[in-house]
Amino acid sequence: MTYCIGIRLKEGLVFCSDSRTNAGPDRVSTYGKLHRFSLPGERQLMLMTAGNLATSQAVVAQIERDLREDASFNVAKAQYVSDIADYIGKLGLNEQKKYASGGPGAGFNAEATYILGGQIKGQPTELYLVYPxxxxxxxxxxxxxxxxxxxxxxKPILDRIIRPDTDHETAMRCALVSMDSTMRSNATVGPPIELLYYAADTLADPAEYCRFEENDEYLVSLRRAWDDNIRRAFNDLPSLQAVFDRDL
Incomplete structure (x- = not known):
């Protein structure tokens, strides 16, 4: 399992992903889920993956191969980011067909899901979730x-905090809290954590990128502050005693 978040703000795009893969209790490892395709001044694209690792690796490899070999369609030729989302969807389906019922590996779940975001010159920023x-x-x-x-x-922290006009610093902190909450409740999600911000209309390589190991000083301080503030907020909730007294 994994966890990835994409956020579209008026300021730009925020991406956050973990790096843990889990193929059973004895096969837990790390693999980066955040991939970048950069043509400075022309387009910036970020892709995050979840699901079957073999499928997502094959899709990323095919994207890179098509770009390198200047295929008839590749991420450098698309007019819109939505066109690239369609392209990734087709690549994913092609990989899954290798394991369709009756073929080699029948019954094997090869599904993968993607978050694609970025900007092409002359177009607004775009963000898409591509289904299996x-x-x-x-x-x-x-x-x-x-x-x-x-x-x-x-999800709860994202629902409460994230809006289109949220500033990117707040959105990035919110993404990290969302990630930490997930790691706390599910051992199949884990560091290193990658966090990236792309500023709209720059069409340049993202200037704000961090990679956090499990014991990173900032990540530890964020986790402690969040825990302390949650406890404080909970203790400040209205007492139920007034309800009991009212109903006497």
Missing amino acids: EGNHITVSEQYPFLQIGETKYG
Whole structure:
């Protein structure tokens, strides 16, 4: 399992991913889930992956091969980021077909899910979730974020904090808290944690990128501050005693 978050703000795009893979209790390792495709001044694209590692690795390898060999369609030729989302969906389906019922590895779950975001010159920033079936969705105006992998533990903080006009510093901290909450509740999600911010309309390599190991000083201080403040907020909740007294 894994956990990845993509956020679309007026300021730009935020991406956060873990790096843990789990193929059983004896096969836990790390593998980066955040991939970048950069043509400075022309386009900046970020891709995060969750699900079957073999499928996602093959899809990323094919994207790189098509770009290197100048295929008839590649990420450098697309007019819109949505076109690239369609392309990734097709690549994923092609990989999954290798394990379709009746073929080699029948019954093997080869599904993978992706978050694709970025900007092409002359277009706004875009953010998409690409499903294993090949189709995709984008963010809503009210909740401008997407999640893949183990999503349930980290969603409440995103629901409460993230809005289109949220500043990117706040969004990045929120993404880290969301990630930490997920790691706390699910051992299959874990560091290193990658965090990236792309500023809209720069079309340059992201200037703000961090990679956090498990005992990173900032990550530890963030976790402690969050825990302390949650306890403080809980202790400040209205007492139930007034309800009991009212109903006497």
